Amino acid sequence: MCWQELWERRGCGSGGYYTGGGRQRLDRFLIRIVKMSLRKQTPSDFLKQIIGRPVVVKLNSGVDYRGVLACLDGYMNIALEQTEEYVNGQLKNKYGDAFIRGNNVLYISTQKRRM
């Protein structure tokens, strides 16, 4: 059996890996590689990365705090600087330094753009 028949059988088309069925397989393979290597980021990696950045911390109560992340720990206890407190989207208070107990935290988000 010549290589051409083999190639057709595998659904690769006459262009080799870069056309038809061969291309799809290549794409799927590459997508899997990209998924696996580009971005596996666990919470602890994330926490190390964001220190010093401006963040939004939302509490279970719905209150929002925006400030620069000074430090945090594995319990999601947070220390912020230059903090603004938003309740229902409205600025309520400003604090130079704020400490938030982690059990209240719903999420911590970095902010590139305002809502």
Next chain:
Amino acid sequence: MPELVDKCIGSRIHIVMKSDKEIVGTLLGFDDFVNMVLEDVTEFEITPEGRRITKLDQILLNGNNITMLVPGGEGPEV
């Protein structure tokens, strides 16, 4: 042993919380407590008007309040 949630890493996921809130984003990773790191996140408050808040960049979502995960989900219909 790879878990079911591992398969969602890299895809869109829709997260329903205990309260009337849902989060849609791309799953970057998670830990043993199912705290989740997400990207390109939209936050939905489920009210009669269906309020929506869009945030960019990355968030760490506390796993404490998560009720349900929907892989590939788009979120509530609005």
